[in-house]
Amino acid sequence: MTARKHSALPKAQVLIEALPWLTRHNGRVVVIKFGGNAMVDEDLKAAFAQDVVFLRQAGLKPVVVHGGGPQINAQLDRHGLVSEFKAGLRVTTPEAMDVVRMVLAGQVQRELVGLLNQHGPLAVGLTGEDAHTITAVKHFPTIDGESVDIGRVGEITAIDTGAIEALLADGRIPVVSSIARAADDGHIYNVNADTAAAALAAALGAETLMVLTDVEGLYEDWPNSDDVISRLTATELEKLLPDLSSGMVPKMRGCLHAVRNGVNTARVIDGRVQHSILLEIFTDEGIGTMVVPDDPQPPAAEHLPEQAHAEGGAR
DSSP states (O other): OHHHHHHHHHHHHHHHHHHHHHHHHTTOEEEEEEOGGGGTOHHHHHHHHHHHHHHHHTTOEEEEEEOOHHHHHHHHHHTTOOOOEETTEEOBOHHHHHHHHHHIIIIIHHHHHHHHGGGSSOEEEEETTGGGOEEEEEOOOEETTEEOOOBSBEEEEEEOOHHHHHHHHTTOEEEEESEEEESSSSOEEEOOHHHHHHHHHHHHTOSEEEEEESSSSOBSSTTTOOOBOOEEEHHHHHHHGGGSOTTTHHHHHHHHHHHTTTOSEEEEEETTSTTHHHHHHHSSSOOSEEEEOSSOOOOOGGGSOTTSOTTSSOO
16 A cells, blocks of 8 residues: 555656646636647657647647648649748648648648547637638748748738637637638638747737747757757847748747737747647746746746746746
8 A cells, every 4th residue: 555655646746746837827728839740740649639638628728720741741742743932931832722721621630630539529620711710911021132922821910719719618629720811812821830820829818829849949059059948038039030940930930929919928849749738838847948028927926836937837
C-alpha cells in the first residue's frame, strides 16, 4: 500500500501544479494554430487531439485553426502544379486554389475533426467562408520595393465570430480551415493560417494564442546559438522582425498582432514535442517563446503560484 502511494505521488504533484493555470484559464478561449510536423506524424497528431480535448474537459474553450502546407504540396504535385513561394506566402493560381480548398476543407480538417471526435461529439469543422467567419481582399506583398501579384492569396479585412461563439457556447471545439471569402470580387482566398489564427484570437478576445512550429521557439541568435528567447514584449519582438527567417515572420507577426489587440499572451511552441500544449499552459516552466503586451495587467494574485510570473510559467 505504501509503495503504491509513493508511486502515485508524482502524478498528484503534476495535477496540483496545474491547478493555478486551470483556475486562470477556466472559461477562457484559447486559439491554437495547428501546423508543422504535428500535422503529418501520426503519434503527434494523436497527442495534439488529446491535448485539445483535455483543454476542453478542463474548462477551457479551445479553437483550432489549421493550414496544410505538406498536404497541399503533395496534392499539387499529383496534379502537376508547381509549389512556389514569395515573401513566405504560397503563390496561388486559380487551379492551385481549387486544390488548396479541397485539401484544407476536405482532407486535413476532416482528419483533425475525426481525431478529436474519437473522444466524444466535440469537434465541428468550418472554413473562413462559413457564416462570413473570415473575409479578405487580394493581398499584394511588397518584394524589393515592388507590389507583387501572387494570385488568390488574401489579406484579412474582417472577422465574424458568430458561428464560432455559437459552437463554443454549445461546448463544441471549432476547427477552422484558413480559407476566406472575398470582400469584393466573389473569389475564395487562401489566407496564411498563422495570420488567420491571430486575427481570430484577437476577435474572440482569447486568453492566449498558441502557434505550433517545427522549432523550439524564437532563437536569440540563430544560427550562431540555439538559445531560445523564453519571453519578450511586443516592442522587443517588433525590433526583431526584420531579421527573422521568412517562415517565422507570419508566426511572429501573428503573435504581435494578437497581443496588441487584446490577447494576453501569444506563444510559439515546438509541435514536435508530444503534449507541448499542456506543458506550455499547465506547467510553471513552460516551453517555447511567449510574447506579452508591453504593459501586461497581472491577474488576481490568488490565481497564481508565488513563484510564477503573472503572464504564464516561471520564465
